Amino acid sequence: MxxxxxxxxxxxxxxxxxxxxxxxxxxxxxxxxxxxxxxxxxxxVPNQSGRSLRQGTTNAIGFMVETNSEMSNHGDTFFTSVYDGVQKVFAPHHLDLVVLLCPSGDDPYDHVRRVVARRFVDALFISAIQRHDPRIDFLIEREIPFIALGRSLSGGSHPWIDLDFEGVATQAVNRLVARGHRRIGLVNPGSEINLGYIFADAYRAALAANGIAYDPQLLVRAEQTDEEGGYRSADALLALEPRPTAVVLVNENMAIGVYRRLHEAGLMPGRDMAVIGLRQSQLTGFLSPTLTCFRISLFDLGRRLAEGLLATMPAYRDSHPVGLVQEVWPIELVPGESDPPPR
Missing domain, CATH: 1.10.260.40 (lambda repressor-like DNA-binding domains)
Structure with a gap:
């Protein structure tokens, strides 16, 4: 317009x-x-604001976070550690990080358009990436520097970093199969966030590689990927006949709800149903039995995100000549006591 x-x-x-x-x-x-x-x-978007964003004149960089999904999924510790890594890279350049909270019920695409129109920041981090994400197409069209925390089918060649969800699903299934499990459930997001599609595809591929037929009943889509979502998902899995002997969770906080529902059913987590979560966190460290999950270096992830973003901005390319960053971020299995062989 x-x-x-x-x-x-x-x-x-x-x-x-x-x-x-x-x-x-x-x-x-x-x-x-x-x-x-x-x-x-x-x-x-006025031409002047587009030039301002591309050239960097506010010395502030925005990090968009959706309060209706990401804050409840990961709690404060996930993004706090990422922010810490980002600011470590920004400090020598005297850049400020501004967290842009997209409230529940607000359209993330409209939120990004408002931010761009009002010239709050010089560049953007975007997260909670959808399978088809119009924010990416919008930012590419406006030539606004950005990097995505997550992959998408949208956009052309743009910078992104995503967690290794394929590695999580593959290692979890292989570990459970090696211990004798054959009926393995998966709890995935019910939204269009792309990590859910990546996770489910890798889960099905790992089952096939182990000679196990995929049962769609064992893939539960949770509207909430938090403690409540874990509780409801465990309830759905327990209603199956026969019930699964193991479950892999797309979010670690869901394990708290799963443990609670199993206890209410007179079952013991680990003993009666093996459980593997996503990320090692302070909360899951208090679970008993200890949760088998994965370690992610969030501080280093934040640093790499910042380097990848600055590489797209003309004023900082020489100091961060990393090129176009498109990376799958590594994860490391942390064995716990929650996934023994089936009884």
Whole structure:
């Protein structure tokens, strides 16, 4: 949309729209509010703001986090550790990290468009990547520097780093099969987040590699990937006949709900159903039996994300000549006591 079209939509002059977008004092507050809201709603990005974002003039970088999914899934520790690594790279450049919380019920695509239109930051980290994510296409089209924490089918050649969900699913299934399990459940997100598709594909491939037929009943899609989601998913698995002897969880906090539901059914986690979670965390360290899960270096992940983003920004390419970053971040199995052989 051009500024002329925006002015026509609002039925005011191009000059007034331009002054309102640039924060001029000779535009009254009500008109400025109308212009900014219409620009955000219609996806209008002034050329000046596009240049500002591409060249880097605010010395602030935004990290978009969805409070309705990621904050409940990982708690504060996941992103806090990532932020710490990001800021370690930013500090020598005197760059500030700004966390942009996309509230529950808000459209992440609209949220990104508003951020771009208001020129809050010079570049963006985006997370909770969808299988088809319009934010990626939007940012590429506007030539705005960004890096994605996660893979997507959207966009062309753009920077991203994703956790090794294939490795988690493959190692978990192989470990359980080696211990005698044949009926292995998987609890996956119920949303369109792409990690769920990656996780499920790797799970099915690992079963096939071990000569086990895939049973769609054993793949549970959880609307909440937290403690409550784990509880409800365990309830669904226990209703199957025969019930699975093991389950792999896409989120470590779900293990708390799974343990609770098993105890209520008079069953013992590990003894009556083997459980493998995703990430080693402080919370899961208090579970009994100890949870078999995976170690991820989140601080180093944050550093690499920051390096990959700065490599896309002309002002910082020389100091971070890492090229186009497209990486699967490694994970390490941490054996626990929650996945013995079946009884």
């Amino acid at each position: 051009s500024i002329r079209e925006l002015a026509s939509h609002l039925n005011i002059s191009i000059g007034t729209v331009s002054r309102a977008l640039n924060g001029r004092s000779d535009v009254n507050a009500e008109t400025r509010k109308r212009v900014l809201e219409a620009a955000a709603e219609l996806g209008y």
